Amino acid sequence: MNPIALHTIFEMLAYAMGFRTFLWTRQRLAPTAFRHKDEVAWIAVSAIVGAALGAKLSYWLDDPLTAFQNFPDVRHLLQGKSIVGALLGGLSGVELCKKIVGINQSTGDAFVLPLTVGMCIGRIGCYLAGLDDHTYGIATSLPWGVDFGDGVARHPTQIYEIIFLLAQYAWIHARRHAFTQPGDRFRAFMIGYLGFRLLVEFIKPVFYAYPGHLSGLQLLCVAGLLYYYRDIPRIVNILLKGNRSAWEPR
Template identity: 85%
Template sequence: MTPVAIHTVCETLAYAVGFRTFLWTRQRLAPGAFKHKDEVAWIAVSAIVGAALGAKLSYWLDDPLTAFANFPDLRNLLLGKSIIGALLGGLLGVELCKKIAGIQQSTGDAFVLPLTVGMCIGRVGCYLAGLQDHTYGNATSLPWGVDFGDGIARHPTQIYEILFLLAQYAWIHLRRHELAPGDRFRAFMIGYLLFRLLVEFIKPLFYAYPGHMSGLQWLCIAGLLYYHRDLPRIAQILFKGNRSAWEPR
């Protein structure tokens, strides 16, 4: 099986398992996220559309030289995508949908476990796809460096991400009773954006923006700024377990 086929299989599996997990978690772990069944459909469609657009736009931002090579030939524009853009695009899509539909309650908590599971499965596909996926790290002399096919031992950043996602979910789940509705998703997003902001420093830089940072890193910063008011409160709850640090919202 070719690397592209392996990645496609894992990506399809990630969507399927993530969706099934969502159906389970919205009833068991986040029963108050949706008041009516039609809200599930509207939120899901908004998240999917926003994620698809965000994933594509973030790829264009991160690696414009590749994306717009041979323009107006559109084939390169349709190739890549990024989970950072998908998360931020999905977030914007859901928030816009909720505003239009007048949905007041927080819905993000229902997505934390599905996103964690789906992203972990997807990163397995990225790891197995090797160099063609462009998610590998820079060269390293560390004993766990992986040769993805070019004879160079590299940081297995896909594995780093899987381990981080699992550890993050375990920690958020452990503190779930101390978090206000919606805070589990906020904690997930803040943690992941911080992780990606840092791990991108040990990955190839395809196009340098100000600060010698990638487009994805600047997207991470934009996402963290979106959550800047929630960050101190959630950090205090997660690391100090202080229920008085938040008020129900």
């Protein structure tokens, strides 16, 4: 089967499984995230719209030479996307929606498992798509290097991400009773993933380097971590020690 077709199939499967997991999670693992059923619809729509815009804008930032090739022909502008941009765009959309609609409680905890499931499935599709997906790593001499079709053994960064996501969720779930502040499980997910992507991008090809030889996605990761900078000490303390930090109100 064509690698692009495989990627599309797994991407659709990721959305479907992520949504089904969300329906289960919001009742079992995060029952207080939503007070009314109509809040689910508002949050879902804002998350989808924000994620779609963020995914596209992050692609333009990360690889502007390709995205704006032959501009104003928009075909290249519509091609790529990034999960980092989707996460940050979805977060922005949800927070804006909550302010407009007047939703005061944190809703993020309901998305931790669905995002983990969906992203893992999606990365399988990225791995099968090979070079066409542009999510592979740089050349490596390590024994688990993978030839994606060009005769070069590369870091299978898609597999690294799957392993990280599963390990991160297991850790967050194991500490779930220590996360007494609503939304902290989602904050832990975002802080961990953004930190992982900031580091793993160093072993991936840089399509356009910004000052400091950072990619556009790394700049987005830094921006996301700065957004959570007040929460990082508390989240790290909970993850490492399993208890609330001195900065958390009691």
